Amino acid sequence: MHDAYPVTVVTFPQALLLDIAGPVQVYTTANTLAGKPLYRVQLAAMPDVPNPVTDSGLCLSPTLDFTGTLPRGDLLVPGGPGVDALIGDSAFIATVARQAARQTRLVSICSGSLLSAAAGLLDGKEATSHWVRGPDLHTRFPAVRWRPDAIFTIDGATCCSAGVTAGIDLILALVERDHGSALALEIAREMVVYLRRSGGQTQYSRPLQAQQATGPRITPLCAAIADNPGADWTVGRMAAFANMTDRTLQRHFLRDLGQSPSAYVMTLRLDLARSLLDQGARNVAQVARTAGFRNEQAMHRAFSQALGTPPGAYRDRFGGRGARAD
Incomplete structure (x- = not known):
């Protein structure tokens, strides 16, 4: 033009x-x-x-x-x-x-x-x-x-x-x-829009989706995971939190959210890691620890599988570097 x-x-x-x-x-x-x-x-x-x-x-x-x-x-x-x-x-x-x-x-x-x-x-x-x-x-x-x-x-x-x-x-x-x-x-x-969201992204946040889709026994658990996705959320710990067996927990998550409890935790950790990188975090290893991944390699695999790009490349493409002060 x-x-x-x-x-x-x-x-x-x-x-x-x-x-x-x-x-x-x-x-x-x-x-x-x-x-x-x-x-x-x-x-x-x-x-x-x-x-x-x-x-x-x-x-x-x-x-x-x-x-x-x-x-x-x-x-x-x-x-x-x-x-x-x-x-x-x-x-x-x-x-x-x-x-x-x-x-x-x-x-x-x-x-x-x-x-x-x-x-x-x-x-x-x-x-x-x-x-x-x-x-x-x-x-x-x-x-x-x-x-x-x-x-x-x-x-x-x-x-x-x-x-x-x-x-x-x-x-x-x-x-x-x-x-x-x-x-x-x-x-x-x-404009302090840290991430240009792609058209394929959902307009519903994952915690909101969970709140709308889950029953009274699962909703508090999903909220706790969303508040601290980096915590040690084993299936056993999640089942104890919801006061149900591991098998019942699996059944509720698959029925209400279409994924296992572990997959849901991984999704929220990935969202947290993306958010940190969007906002300018440069140390990928530190982001991995904060988001709850076992190590940087685990986060690398999660990014590559879910987004088709490793976290370093994602950071370089989308990471904010600060807006001009007016």
Whole structure:
């Protein structure tokens, strides 16, 4: 791209402010760090609501009429509480469909994917949305290939993110496609986003998944493991904690979480090690000890099996090196 690439953000009453501000900040930071305008971001609104008020009460000042001619580039559709009213607004949905057809990419943030789906723009495409919307996505829009647990999806020129801050992850991924991983990682560090999450990562944290999936005898154990994954969590110790036999413990974990107790502990240790490396830890051996691995070699095997890369390479690619102080 030689000229600043146009990005039009459609705004509306009760749009979620962070769905707009998060992506816009990524574009702005890209321009700042590159030392030149890579992206030209403009806000658009329907003419009957030229200055919409967001969910947090801030009034926006769009410069473009959403019914008029927009610069060809990306169309970004945010979500928010106002989405539900707009799904039934035939004029707005028709305008979204018409404008998206003229753009290079469609970028739906959070529940904004419901507006894009209502316009027929996601039919046959992979898409995601905020996890709260998950239960009825397939029912309302069966032609869409929903991936309700994904952080974001990129299906050709159709892009969707999950809830709120996942929009930042999606825009970072698009910046990486446009201008390379070095700039994307520099933006992530500048914004103190320690790890650019991949689209395949789940938007649910593992402790939250365990809390939702397990019964009253297993939930306290999972919480204790999450609080201190580096502790010596043998099967015997876990069974004693839950006041059940080893075999019963195995059965509960396989039924509720789809993995053995030992595998669950290993997963949380891997998450802790990744988090430490994301935040700039340089000593791999120390990270291995803190996360509860027997030794550095054990962590090396776990990283290679789960992520396809050893911890040292993971650290070099994703490890934060500090943001600039303003």
